[in-house]
Amino acid sequence: MFYEPRLRNHGLPHDPFKALVAPRPIGWISTLSKEGAPNLAPYSFFNAFSDRPPIVGFSSAGMKDSALNARDTGEFVCNIVLKSDTxxxxxxxxxxxxxxxEFEKAGLTMEASSRVKAPRVKGVAAALECRLTDIVPMRGLDGAGTYVLVLGEVVGVYVDDAFIKGGRIDSAAMNHLARLGYMEYAAVENVFSLERPEA
Ligand SMILES: Cc1cc2nc3c(=O)[nH]c(=O)nc-3n(C[C@H](O)[C@H](O)[C@H](O)COP(=O)(O)O)c2cc1C
Incomplete structure (x- = not known):
């Protein structure tokens, strides 16, 4: 099949776009409002875009609370989501x-971060403490769009020592949770190594 997203001519019950750009990691974003109220929400338009400096970002369909809070306070935390956090x-x-x-509503406890005021989720495997660098509107060819990409530099990294083995992150033990399309998810359960080829 072939379709053009702008024409919505895929002929399927649902647009398959998100099922194709998959799996996507989930950034479980914790923030504080400018009044100091905690907020937590998952974002699968989430990724790392640079490692020097370490830049991560999430994309919000309009200014949802996480984006608003990041804008207002200049901080956010990306909690890393495992299968056990589903x-x-x-x-x-x-x-x-x-x-x-949402901490309260989801029966979760907050734990203080080290370099930002926004808390992390107590018990997570890892959390990236970020200071806001940019909020970039996502525009299409016609200049229109509703999403904003919230970018931040990671200024502190928390890792649960239980997930460090032989000096490395134990990815096989982590079972990262990832988003596919529709209501589908995947967990990383098969980890293998591959050396880069020589030129
Ligand atoms: C796994 C998962 C991934 C999600 N990814 C996104 C996303 O990338 N962008 C977005 O705007 N909403 C996303 N959502 C929906 C938000 O989590 C939801 O709208 C939430 O209420 C936003 O909370 P906030 O207003 O406190 O930020 C996702 C939901 C789930 C369950």
């Missing part, structure tokens, strides 16, 4: 009103 992560995605703590 239930709580999903619960925290419900559309609670601004100021309601």
């Amino acid at each position: 239930g709580a992560m999903n619960q925290s995605s419900a559309a609670y009103p601004h100021g309601v703590s």
